[in-house]
Amino acid sequence: MTLRVVFSHGKDSEPWGHKILALAETARGHGCTVDSIDYRGIDDVEARLQKLLASVPRDGVRPVLVGSSLGAWLSLAAAKPLDASALFLMAPAVHLDALLPPLPELPAIDRCPTEIVHGWRDDIVPCENALRFARERGATLHMVDDDHRLHASTPRLQVWLGDLLRTLAAR
Numbered sequence: 001m002t003l004r005v006v007f008s009h010g011k012d013s014e015p016w017g018h019k020i021l022a023l024a025e026t027a028r029g030h031g032c033t034v035d036s037i038d039y040r041g042i043d044d045v046e047a048r049l050q051k052l053l054a055s056v057p058r059d060g061v062r063p064v065l066v067g068s069s070l071g072a073w074l075s076l077a078a079a080k081p082l083d084a085s086a087l088f089l090m091a092p093a094v095h096l097d098a099l100l101p102p103l104p105e106l107p108a109i110d111r112c113p114t115e116i117v118h119g120w121r122d123d124i125v126p127c128e129n130a131l132r133f134a135r136e137r138g139a140t141l142h143m144v145d146d147d148h149r150l151h152a153s154t155p156r157l158q159v160w161l162g163d164l165l166r167t168l169a170a171r
Contacts, residue, residue: 002031002032002033002061003027003030003031003032003033003061003064003085003165003168003169004032004033004034004035004056004057004061004062004063004064005023005024005027005032005033005034005035005063005064005066005165006034006035006036006037006052006055006056006063006064006065006066006075007020007023007024007034007035007036007037007066007067007071008036008037008039008048008052008065008066008067008068008070008071008072008074008075009036009037009039009067009068009071010068010069010070010071010091011069011070013068013069013071014038014040015036015037015038015039015040016036018151018154019068019090019149019150019151019154019157020036020066020068022154022155022157022158023066023154023157023158023161024036025158026158026161026162026165027064027161027165029162030162030165030166030169031169032064032165035055035056037051037052037055039051039071039074045070045073045074045100045101046101048070048074049074049077049078052074052075052078052082053078053081053082056078056082062082062083062084062085063082063084063085064084064085064086064087064088064164064165064168065078065079065082065084065086065087065088066087066088066089066090066161067087067088067089067090067092068089068090068091068150069090069091069092069093069124069125069148070093070100072089072090072091072092072093072094073092073093073094073100073103075087075089076089076092076094076103076106077103077104079106079107079112080104080105080106080107083107084107084112085112085168086112086113086114086115086164086168087112087113087114087115087139088114088115088117088160088161088164089114089115089116089117089139090116090117090118090150090157091117091118091119091122091124091125091130091148091149091150092116092118092125092129092130092133093124093125094125094129094130094132094133095129095132095133096125096129106137109137109138109139113139113140113164113167114137114138114139114140115139115140115141115142115160115161115164116130116133116134116139116140116141116142117141117142117144117150117153117156117157117160118130118131118141118142118143118144119143119144119145119146119147119148119150119153120143120144120145120146121145121146121147122146122147122148123147123148124148125148127143130143131143142156142160144156
């Protein structure tokens with residue numbers, strides 16, 4: 001079975017930035033098809049979500065949604081409608097109720113395993129938000145000595161994404 005990995009970048013990032021390029025290489029190395037949605041020029045969160053939902057084929061392949069910051073929020077919001085097979089979230093913009101709409105219902109953790117990577121020095125999304133969300137979700141959480149961009153942790157991100165993809169492929 002071929003896995004499809006769909007990347008969603010953060011608010012002010014781009015679809016083929018540093019992390020996504022490295023993670024896409026990892027995904028392709030595991031035989032996955034890869035896509036990265038371009039949200040540049042779309043400021044409205046709901047419009048970004050609609051673009052993600054419209055961009056992923058509904059062909060029976062359950063996507064692995066990978067997102068960073070606002071892209072992680074989009075991945076979470078799209079998980080149930082896209083029947084995601086897993087979520088890999090980096091510095092997810094969660095529990096920012098004053099800035100983002102509430103997340104819709106998420107798929108069950110056994111149907112959609114969730115891995116989160118968050119930096120202790122994140123000055124955009126407090127690490128307490130990731131801790132709280134991981135506890136509520138029952139997700140695997142990796143806390144690293146890094147900032148919001150997680151660039152210093154890219155090699156570890158690649159290892160953790162690779163481990164997730166191997167687990168999914170073995171199912």
